[in-house]
Amino acid sequence: MAIISCRVKNNDDSVIQLLNPNRQTIYFRDMRPLKDSRFQLVNFSDNELRVSLSNVSLSDEGRYVCQLYTDPPQEAYADITVLIPPGNPIIEARDEVLSEGNETEMTCTAMSSKPAATIRWMKGDKELPGKPRVELTYDKMYTVTSRLTFTVSREDDGVPVVCIVDHPAVKDFQAQKYLEVQYKPEVKIVVEFPQGLTREGENLELTCQAKGKPQPQRVNWVKVDDDVPSHAVITGGDLYIENLNKSYNGTYRCMASNSVGESFDDYILYVYDSRAGEGAPRTVDHAVIGGVVAVVVFAMLCLLIVLGRYFARHKGTYFTHEAKGADDAADADTAIINAEGGHTNSDEKKEYYI
Numbered sequence: 001m002a003i004i005s006c007r008v009k010n011n012d013d014s015v016i017q018l019l020n021p022n023r024q025t026i027y028f029r030d031m032r033p034l035k036d037s038r039f040q041l042v043n044f045s046d047n048e049l050r051v052s053l054s055n056v057s058l059s060d061e062g063r064y065v066c067q068l069y070t071d072p073p074q075e076a077y078a079d080i081t082v083l084i085p086p087g088n089p090i091i092e093a094r095d096e097v098l099s100e101g102n103e104t105e106m107t108c109t110a111m112s113s114k115p116a117a118t119i120r121w122m123k124g125d126k127e128l129p130g131k132p133r134v135e136l137t138y139d140k141m142y143t144v145t146s147r148l149t150f151t152v153s154r155e156d157d158g159v160p161v162v163c164i165v166d167h168p169a170v171k172d173f174q175a176q177k178y179l180e181v182q183y184k185p186e187v188k189i190v191v192e193f194p195q196g197l198t199r200e201g202e203n204l205e206l207t208c209q210a211k212g213k214p215q216p217q218r219v220n221w222v223k224v225d226d227d228v229p230s231h232a233v234i235t236g237g238d239l240y241i242e243n244l245n246k247s248y249n250g251t252y253r254c255m256a257s258n259s260v261g262e263s264f265d266d267y268i269l270y271v272y273d274s275r276a277g278e279g280a281p282r283t284v285d286h287a288v289i290g291g292v293v294a295v296v297v298f299a300m301l302c303l304l305i306v307l308g309r310y311f312a313r314h315k316g317t318y319f320t321h322e323a324k325g326a327d328d329a330a331d332a333d334t335a336i337i338n339a340e341g342g343h344t345n346s347d348e349k350k351e352y353y354i
Helices: 286-313 332-338
Strands: 003-008 014-020 025-028 039-044 048-053 062-068 074-078 090-093 103-113 117-124 126-128 131-136 140-151 160-166 170-178 181-193 202-213 219-223 234-236 238-241 250-257 261-267 318-320 351-353
Touching: 003 074, 014 048, 025 039, 025 048, 090 160, 090 170, 090 332, 103 117, 103 160, 103 170, 103 250, 117 140, 181 250, 202 250, 202 261
Parallel strands: 181 261
Antiparallel strands: 003 048, 014 025, 014 062, 039 048, 062 074, 090 103, 103 140, 117 126, 117 160, 131 140, 160 170, 181 202, 202 238, 219 250, 234 238, 250 261
């Protein structure tokens, strides 16, 4: 419904009338010459003419004129713009079931709107760019089609793709389609026993976990470049080997397949001696060892510096004048006799530092 009001200030009993975009008189004072019951008088006075228009259609769009019969006549204008919401969006997919890594295409159509709608795409919580095409129809309305192309992965399985239509006449207008993506198996080998080193004489139990779409119906155990031990027990995805010895060393492979492809996972078996890992020395803290070595080296450097300074200060040999020449004597008496100056020259004795 539209409400059209024509107001006049200080009217001097002049006639007020309302005209439609085709210049036809809708109301003349409080009378309605136009035979259209959708127009109804809401209020009439000397200063106002108010009219309602129900069930508005596109043909009602245009400029409405409020006219006051004065000399010269006075006019005022009001424009009505009619918005036409699009029909329910239609989303279509080229492929119903997809394989991972393949490209697919979707289209979304919003028909018969005014103005043209805008279409956005969401895959999960991520927005994707589409390619829109706008067509103007014979009835002056717009049809918008957006095309989306993307490559799917296994993570897209079950994810909704949503087409969101933005238009000023509607809110939260959307359509969605869930993706169905098939992918080859994901294979993982889990060691059930033992936890830790595999020693001679112990038992080995491996479980092969395989998940895919469609679900793989069969898994297969092989030993790479050799045969699986003859007494190994294979039950579905489980591999069991008793009384291990080093001849069983090698790579054991679990393979699983479905209609999309095949995958595998490997387990490398190395059998240790029966007492391997027992009484093993405790790990040494290399940081502690490095610290001790650094302290020892520092102490040795300090000692060398002290000894060097000591020898530098006591360098050379001390001789007195009396003892000069006595260092070659055979005994003490001879040394005294040979000493220069002897006791006879004791008054002239001198000391020398050499």
